[in-house]
Amino acid sequence: MRSDRVRLFQTLPHACGYFPDRTAQNLVIDPAAPHLDQLYGPALERGFRRAGGHLYFPYCSSCRACTPCRIDVERFQPSRSQRRCLKRNADLQVVESMAGYNSERHALYERYLRQRHPGGGMDEADASDFRRFLTAPWSPTLFLELRQGPRLLGVAVTDLSLHGLSAVYTFFDPDETERGLGTFAILQQVELARRRGIPWIYLGFWIEGHPKMDYKRHFRPLQIRTIDGWVDMP
Template sequence: MTDRVRLFQTLPHACGYFAERTAQNLVIDPGAPRLDQLYGQALAKGFRRAGSHLYLPQCDACRACVPCRIDVERFTPDRTQRRCLKRNADIDVSEVMPGFTAERHALYERYLRTRHAGGGMDTADEEDFQRFLAAPWSPTVFLEMRREGRLLGVAVTDIALTGVSAVYTFFEPDEAARSLGTFGILQQAALARRRGIPYVYLGFWIAGHPKMDYKRRFHPLEIRQQGRWIAMP
C-alpha cells in the first residue's frame, strides 16, 4: 500500500481506552485518489475508518489494539447470540442510504449521553454526525432497526468487495436488554453472507478490556498479528 499512497503518523494524543496512556495512529493520506477502491485493501491490512480517515493504531509502547474480523462462512451464532436473534424477532431491519435525519440524530444524541457521558462525545450536532459516520467516498449503508416504525438502532456499515466493516452502532438506551449492539453485528454478518463477502471487520480487539472483549464471542474470530491474519487462540 505504501507505494501507492502516503501514510502519515499522528502526534501523540490521549488514548481512548486507557486513561494513563497516549496513542498514535498511522493515517492513509485523506486526499489520496480512489480511496473507495483502496478501502478493501486497507481493511485487509487492519485499517479502520473514522469519518473520512483510514487509520491504524501505531503506538510506541503499546500493541493492545489488535485488528479482528469474523470469518463469515465459518461463523455460526452461539447460544447467547441465537437468543439475541430470537429476542429481536419483532424488529424490522432495512438497508437505507446514510446521512443525517432529525430522527437518527435524536437517537444518536440519546445514545451518546448514556454511553459516553462526560467523555467528550456526549454532544454531537449535525456536522459532527455527518463527519463521524460517513465520508463522501465510503461505501456506507445504515442498517436501521425498527419496531412498529419506531427507530431503535442504526448499524453504520461499510460494504467493500472483500469485507463488511462494522463502523459504529448506536441504539435506544432504554432498550439495552435487547443487546442491539450484538444484534447489529449479527445483521452485518447476515448481510455479508447474502452478498458473498467473506469477512466482517470489527475494528480492534483489546484483550480483557470490558468494552472490547465481547468481540471474541463471534467465533471463529481472526486477529491480525505480525502482518498476517490468524485464528484467535
C-alpha cells in the same frame, strides 16, 4: 498500499481512548489521496479502520494492544446466547437504508452518546459531528436501521467492499439494554454479508482483557491480525 503509491502520516500523541494513563498515535492514509474508495478494501485487509473520512491504524510507541479482528462469515455459527438475542429481537425489522443525516437518526445518536458515553467528548454531537464521524463522500456506506414498527431503535453504520464488510459504529436506544441491540446488529451484518457473498466482517480492534472490547471474542471463529498475518483466535 505500497509506500511509493500512498502516503502515510503519523498523528501527534493524544489521549488514549481505552487506557487513561496512556497516550496514543495513529498512522493515517493521506486523506487527499485519489481513489480512497478503491484503497478501502485493501486497507481493511491490512487492519486499517475508518473514522469519518480517515483511514487509520493505531501505531503507538510503547503499546500494541489494539489488535485488528474480523469474523469469518462462512464458518460463523451463532452461539446459544446469540440465538437467544435473535429470538428477543424477532419483532424488529432490519431496513437497509442510504447513509446520511436525518433528525430521527440524530436524536437517537445524541441519546445514545449522552447515556452510554457521558463526558467522552462526543456527547454533544450536532448535525455536522454526526456527518463527519459516521459518513464520508468516498465511503460505500449504508445504514442498517433496526425498527419496531415506525420506531427507530438502532442504526448499524456499515461499510461494504468486495474484500469485507466493516462494522463502523452502532448506536441504539439506551433504554433497550435487555435486547442486546449491539449483538443483534452484528448478527444482522453477518446475514447481510452472507446475502452479498462477502467473506469477512471487520470489527475494528480487539484489546485483550478490556471490558469494552471483550464482546468481540464471542463472534467465533474470530480472526486477529498478527505480524504473521490473519490467524484464528485461540
